[in-house]
Amino acid sequence: MEEQLKLTRSQWFKVVVALAVVLAVSACGKKKAAPPPPPPPPSAPAPTASLTANPNALNAGQATTLIWKTDYATSVTIDQLGKVDPSGSSTVTPTESTTYHLLAKNDSGTQEATARVTVMPAPAPPPAVTSDETQAQMFAQNMKDVFFDYDSYDVTQQYQQVLAADARFLKQHPNMKFTVEGHCDERGSTEYNLALGDNRANSTKQALVSLGISGDRIRTISYGKEKPFCTESTEACWAQNRRAHFVYQR
Amino acid sequence: MKRYMAIQLTLFLLFAITGAFAQDWIRTGTGLGVEKIRLAAPDFKQVTTDSGTQNLAMTFNTTLSNDLQSAGIFDMVSRSFYPLSVPGAPQEVHLSDWGSPPPSANMLAFGNLGVQAGSLNVQGWLYDTKNPQSPQVLGKQYREAATDENARLVAHRFADEIIFRLGGGIHGIAETKLYFVSSRSGTKEIWQMDYDGANQKQLTHLGDIALSPHVSPDGSRVAFSGVTKDGWQILMYSLELGRLVNFTRFGGDNYSPAWSSDGQNIAFSSSRSGNTEIYTVSSSGGNAHRLTENKGPDVSPTWNPKTNAQIAWVSGRTGLPQIYTMASDGTNVGRATDQGYAVSPSWSPNGQFLAFAWVRHYGPGAPGASDIYVMDIASKQWVQLTHDGGRNDFPSWSPDGRHIVFQSNRTGKVQIWSMLADGSETRQLTTAGENSQPNWSFK
Numbered sequence: 001m002e003e004q005l006k007l008t009r010s011q012w013f014k015v016v017v018a019l020a021v022v023l024a025v026s027a028c029g030k031k032k033a034a035p036p037p038p039p040p041p042p043s044a045p046a047p048t049a050s051l052t053a054n055p056n057a058l059n060a061g062q063a064t065t066l067i068w069k070t071d072y073a074t075s076v077t078i079d080q081l082g083k084v085d086p087s088g089s090s091t092v093t094p095t096e097s098t099t100y101h102l103l104a105k106n107d108s109g110t111q112e113a114t115a116r117v118t119v120m121p122a123p124a125p126p127p128a129v130t131s132d133e134t135q136a137q138m139f140a141q142n143m144k145d146v147f148f149d150y151d152s153y154d155v156t157q158q159y160q161q162v163l164a165a166d167a168r169f170l171k172q173h174p175n176m177k178f179t180v181e182g183h184c185d186e187r188g189s190t191e192y193n194l195a196l197g198d199n200r201a202n203s204t205k206q207a208l209v210s211l212g213i214s215g216d217r218i219r220t221i222s223y224g225k226e227k228p229f230c231t232e233s234t235e236a237c238w239a240q241n242r243r244a245h246f247v248y249q250r
Numbered sequence: 251m252k253r254y255m256a257i258q259l260t261l262f263l264l265f266a267i268t269g270a271f272a273q274d275w276i277r278t279g280t281g282l283g284v285e286k287i288r289l290a291a292p293d294f295k296q297v298t299t300d301s302g303t304q305n306l307a308m309t310f311n312t313t314l315s316n317d318l319q320s321a322g323i324f325d326m327v328s329r330s331f332y333p334l335s336v337p338g339a340p341q342e343v344h345l346s347d348w349g350s351p352p353p354s355a356n357m358l359a360f361g362n363l364g365v366q367a368g369s370l371n372v373q374g375w376l377y378d379t380k381n382p383q384s385p386q387v388l389g390k391q392y393r394e395a396a397t398d399e400n401a402r403l404v405a406h407r408f409a410d411e412i413i414f415r416l417g418g419g420i421h422g423i424a425e426t427k428l429y430f431v432s433s434r435s436g437t438k439e440i441w442q443m444d445y446d447g448a449n450q451k452q453l454t455h456l457g458d459i460a461l462s463p464h465v466s467p468d469g470s471r472v473a474f475s476g477v478t479k480d481g482w483q484i485l486m487y488s489l490e491l492g493r494l495v496n497f498t499r500f501g502g503d504n505y506s507p508a509w510s511s512d513g514q515n516i517a518f519s520s521s522r523s524g525n526t527e528i529y530t531v532s533s534s535g536g537n538a539h540r541l542t543e544n545k546g547p548d549v550s551p552t553w554n555p556k557t558n559a560q561i562a563w564v565s566g567r568t569g570l571p572q573i574y575t576m577a578s579d580g581t582n583v584g585r586a587t588d589q590g591y592a593v594s595p596s597w598s599p600n601g602q603f604l605a606f607a608w609v610r611h612y613g614p615g616a617p618g619a620s621d622i623y624v625m626d627i628a629s630k631q632w633v634q635l636t637h638d639g640g641r642n643d644f645p646s647w648s649p650d651g652r653h654i655v656f657q658s659n660r661t662g663k664v665q666i667w668s669m670l671a672d673g674s675e676t677r678q679l680t681t682a683g684e685n686s687q688p689n690w691s692f693k
Contacts, residue, residue, distance in 0.1 A: 151566070151569070151570055151571075153547075188571075188591065188593075189550075189571075189593040189594055189607060189620075189643050189644075190461060190462075190643075190644075190686065190687065191461070191462060191505065191506045191519075191549050191550045191564070191593070191594065192547060192549055192550065192564055192566070192571050192593045194461075194475075194482070194503070194505050194506070194519075194549065195519055195521075195526040195547030195548065195549035195564075195566070196547050196566065198502070198503050198521040198526045198547070199521075199525065199526060199546070199547050199566075202521060202524045202525065205524075206524070219481075220481075220502070220503075220521070221477075221481045221482070221503060222482070222503050222521070223459075226438075226459050226461075
């Protein structure tokens with residue numbers, strides 16, 4: 001039966017008739033009662049097929065065009081694409097080296113064709129993304145924020161030690177750039193808090209510079225009381241918001 | 251007329267009330283002891299009677315009445331004292347009915363309005379009830395397309411004419427605008443509204459944080475501070491073009507812009523040197539000068555609009571923020587406040603007073619309310635204007651110097667309020683979302 005399904009359209013009618021006969025007969029008798037299948041149609045020449053990829057070598061993420069041509073085939077499939085037109089082209093973006101395999105069939109036989117696409121291991125960009133992720137994670141895990149007393153922008157003794165640890169981490173990762181965000185609690189006035197936040201960010205930057213970190217790596221911005229970490233009106237919450245926060249700069 | 255002109259001059263002069271200082275609150279006022287002009291302003295008569303006219307008349311009458319009431323220089327005659335017949339034109343006026351008790355009005359504002367061929371026609375008069383020989387002080391005609399907006403506009407114009415005549419030649423504020431920050435769209439953006447809270451419109455769409463709007467003296471641009479990829483920058487919104495226009499960007503964070511009253515210069519705070527300091531720059535963005543140099547935060551400058559030769563600002567150089575003054579070249583620094591937490595100065599149009607927000611008794615156990623105060627700069631004597639608790643901040647003077655707009659969270663949310671410069675007649679102007687940092691236009 002599978003063979004019959006590969007028939008051309010003009011031959012379908014005969015098959016359907018034959019099937020109808022089979023069904024009609026089998027309804028009242030056993031298998032043996034089925035008449036022999038109709039004789040195969042006049043044999044066509046065996047199919048021909050070709051498949052090329054252009055380009056056939058590329059970097060990961062790049063695209064290539066598959067071009068194929070077949071003659072006489074009644075069924076054409078490419079493993080990676082499924083059933084395709086007898087002739088055509090398709091753009092593919094393989095992530096690794098791939099051999100594209102084409103199978104052309106007709107009643108008289110099958111023909112295969114292959115095209116090999118070589119994918120070079122991806123150069124810098126993609127790994128850099130992942131490494132940037134890990135850099136950012138590492139930065140967030142190691143760089144401890146500095147907290148301030150009310151209306152103060154002085155880095156206390158306690159946070160000098162925190163900054164010393166931060167500076168050690170930064171020295172181990174000399175390519176990391178980052179922003180110091182100055183934040184304030186919700187008390188006080190909007191504009192004065194912006195200025196106070198700037199002073200917090202800048203005194204933190206200066207402390208890092210005096211610990212040997214280049215100022216070129218450090219940007220500062222104040223968010224005043226505009227972007228609080230904690231929104232309750234409690235001393236615990238306010239203390240959380242009086243800080244210099246480090247943000248990795250991609 | 252001269253006696254009315256003179257009355258206004260005493261408006262500011264009652265700050266020197268002895269005993270008000272360092273005492274608990276007693277009610278003082280800029281108008282105490284001054285007889286206000288008693289003004290009757292009956293609804294304008296409708297000369298056409300369709301429903302469109304009725305709606306416009308209601309808008310007009312409400313707006314005019316509100317403008318005159320909030321002007322702060324009138325004792326408005328209660329409607330229940332009005333004579334039975336209200337005039338719509340001069341020939342219908344019986345002056346003695348208005349000048350004698352019970353209304354006892356000194357002045358009568360009246361008129362009529364109608365709609366013809368899509369035009370709103372308004373005639374208005376102001377009569378002196380004590381001068382029957384030649385009572386007319388003012389006669390005005392207005393013709394505008396018949397829209398609600400224009401009914402408000404005409405009412406504002408007529409109110410401003412009356413206030414100008416009876417208020418000692420100082421222009422009224424009914425046509426002025428307020429610029430402010432609103433978060434009702436989801437982010438803090440710059441908004442605009444009429445002085446009475448009507449016509450609230452969103453101007454900016456930064457989608458991040460916009461703060462501290464200050465309109466230029468000619469009303470063409472609004473300078474404000476916004477977060478950009480270069481940190482905080484002074485940004486410029488053109489009211490004529492309806493969009494942002496370029497302004498010079500500086501290093502560090504830059505915020506709290508303030509215009510000199512001649513429109514030539516902008517003072518602002520910048521952290522470009524690593525410390526927040528006050529700078530001035532020309533209104534085209536060039537010629538930047540640093541005025542302050544110290545370790546503490548310096549922010550929120552305001553120019554003396556009378557002379558543009560002085561700047562008041564907030565400095566944390568000695569700890570908690572205090573108000574300071576200096577010459578506009580940075581010399582001659584003086585301190586205005588000496589205790590508590592004092593921020594957000596606004597210099598009065600006549601150059602004499604600073605309005606600011608002050609938590610006067612600051613520290614553990616002290617009442618922590620931030621209130622609006624006005625200080626006479628020469629004597630450093632001050633009066634407290636708000637007493638209603640909550641955090642009151644960012645006062646801004648009206649161009650006539652009789653009003654102050656400010657923000658307050660007294661109702662729970664931060665909203666914008668206005669009051670007379672003696673603290674009376676408080677009105678809430680905004681209700682949607684949270685609204686802050688109001689700035690009153692120069693005209």
